[in-house]
Amino acid sequence: MPTGTLLLIDDETTLRQAISRMLELEGYTVLQAPDARRGLETLRQYAEEVLVVLSDVKLPDGYGLDLLPRYKQVAPLAEVILLTAYGTIPDGVRAMKEGAFDYLTKGDSDDQLVVVVDRAAEKARLQRRVADLEKKVGAQYSFESMIGHSAALTQAKKLAQRAAPTDSTVLLEGPTGSGKELFAQAIHQASARRSKPFVAVNCSAFPKDLLESELFGYRKGAFTGALADKKGLLEEANSGTLFLDEIGELELNVQAKFLRVLETQQFTKLGDTKPTTVNVRIVAATNRNLRQEAELGHFRPDLYYRLSVFTVPVPGLNERREDVDELANYFLQFFAAKLRRRLSGLEPEALDQLRRHDWRGNVRELKNVLERAAILADGDTLTTDDLPAEFHHFAPEPTTDEASDRTLRTMEKRQIRLVLHETGGNKMEAARQLGIGTKTLYRKIQEYGL
Numbered sequence: 001m002p003t004g005t006l007l008l009i010d011d012e013t014t015l016r017q018a019i020s021r022m023l024e025l026e027g028y029t030v031l032q033a034p035d036a037r038r039g040l041e042t043l044r045q046y047a048e049e050v051l052v053v054l055s056d057v058k059l060p061d062g063y064g065l066d067l068l069p070r071y072k073q074v075a076p077l078a079e080v081i082l083l084t085a086y087g088t089i090p091d092g093v094r095a096m097k098e099g100a101f102d103y104l105t106k107g108d109s110d111d112q113l114v115v116v117v118d119r120a121a122e123k124a125r126l127q128r129r130v131a132d133l134e135k136k137v138g139a140q141y142s143f144e145s146m147i148g149h150s151a152a153l154t155q156a157k158k159l160a161q162r163a164a165p166t167d168s169t170v171l172l173e174g175p176t177g178s179g180k181e182l183f184a185q186a187i188h189q190a191s192a193r194r195s196k197p198f199v200a201v202n203c204s205a206f207p208k209d210l211l212e213s214e215l216f217g218y219r220k221g222a223f224t225g226a227l228a229d230k231k232g233l234l235e236e237a238n239s240g241t242l243f244l245d246e247i248g249e250l251e252l253n254v255q256a257k258f259l260r261v262l263e264t265q266q267f268t269k270l271g272d273t274k275p276t277t278v279n280v281r282i283v284a285a286t287n288r289n290l291r292q293e294a295e296l297g298h299f300r301p302d303l304y305y306r307l308s309v310f311t312v313p314v315p316g317l318n319e320r321r322e323d324v325d326e327l328a329n330y331f332l333q334f335f336a337a338k339l340r341r342r343l344s345g346l347e348p349e350a351l352d353q354l355r356r357h358d359w360r361g362n363v364r365e366l367k368n369v370l371e372r373a374a375i376l377a378d379g380d381t382l383t384t385d386d387l388p389a390e391f392h393h394f395a396p397e398p399t400t401d402e403a404s405d406r407t408l409r410t411m412e413k414r415q416i417r418l419v420l421h422e423t424g425g426n427k428m429e430a431a432r433q434l435g436i437g438t439k440t441l442y443r444k445i446q447e448y449g450l
């Protein structure tokens with residue numbers, strides 16, 4: 001049985017009550033109003049709940065078609081069905097053109113009414129679900145959800161937040177793994193394009209000749225193997241944002257084509273004669289010094305100038321060590337949830353090692369270290385032993401034979417757990433990688449309670 005709230009606005013009391021009763025029998029909660037003013041008031045009050053507004057076209061204080069945009073304004077996720085008097089079909093047709101879900105003539109059968117209301121309610125429910133998901137995805141990639149409060153990160157966030165709502169091209173400069181893609185996503189989410197596609201492409205991930213066709217697409221027959229027309233990523237990102245990671249890797253001829261996109265929003269697909277026009281916001285990223293590359297002749301200076309309209313330097317983790325604690329704890333909780341393990345925190349010494357480390361791989365490296373540690377941890381606190389070897393400089397050596405025996409057993413247990421995780425629990429493969437027989441592996445799994 002369908003459920004949900006409807007709002008019925010009609011000045012004919014008998015008809016209104018009859019329709020209400022019928023829809024209530026179908027499982028709906030029906031709010032009623034006799035005129036536009038009270039209808040809008042109720043809608044404002046229950047905007048979150050109302051799935052469908054059923055409104056008479058001719059109300060004592062307003063005309064349904066003029067009210068349509070006002071209903072939509074108050075409750076953008078609700079669907080509107082207009083009720084027209086017999087013989088006023090043109091009104092209904094116009095109503096649909098202007099965004100009503102459908103129209104019903106007052107003489108229509110009850111069944112017809114229920115079918116249309118059910119469909120409108122279903123659409124409204126779906127719209128709500130999509131809006132919820134978008135909100136969640138948006139929150140995941142927002143500036144607010146970015147972890148770290150260091151001055152360096154805060155300054156970068158502020159700068160990017162200023163650029164976000166403009167349509168300006170943004171160049172993110174920072175070392176690998178520092179969070180440039182996260183910044184690009186946050187910029188997209190904070191822009192008017194947030195509900196449109198965000199397409200990310202890593203320019204270094206494609207062989208040189210492939211990148212051009214990936215970006216711009218091609219027409220059927222453009223080259224051997226071009227069996228059908230193919231959209232490029234620029235078209236996929238139309239009306240949204242295209243994130244070009246490692247833009248320094250673009251070949252010079254692709255750079256020229258790309259410069260044209262930035263200047264005119266146009267490009268010509270491989271094998272095409274006519275240009276294609278797109279509306280795409282470009283966010284680019286580089287871990288190289290592009291200015292220097294331009295001076296050395298490896299990157300087109302005109303493209304560099306176009307791209308660097310708004311440059312945001314994304315700091316590496318070594319420049320913001322204050323963020324290590326917060327990031328480590330965040331990733332610990334993240335992986336604990338993912339692995340369904342209870343992990344409450346890091347031992348002070350382990351945290352100390354993390355703070356001192358030279359983070360050349362930046363946040364990505366820290367994330368990987370925490371994932372590995374979360375898999376290896378025996379207790380509910382991460383210790384230095386759970387960190388990779390390069391973090392063990394200050395670890396005390398075991399002193400007695402007994403202690404070293406314990407360490408070996410622990411190491412074996414961890415190694416087995418790690419390999420089992422990496423092989424997705426495939427025992428044959430895990431045994432092969434560990435260089436032991438499957439039977440031995442089963443025995444050890446039982447022995448260590450893995």
Ligand SMILES: Nc1ncnc2c1ncn2[C@@H]1O[C@H](COP(=O)(O)OP(=O)(O)OP(=O)(O)O)[C@@H](O)[C@H]1O
Nearest residue numbers: 146147148175176177178179180181182245363364
């Ligand atoms: N401030 C942060 N808060 C939470 N997670 C972060 C943060 N910064 C980076 N990360 C995570 O670290 C990883 C690396 O980040 P990202 O891919 O954005 O880096 P990048 O600079 O684009 O790397 P590359 O130059 O290699 O493309 C991602 O998994 C990202 O989610």
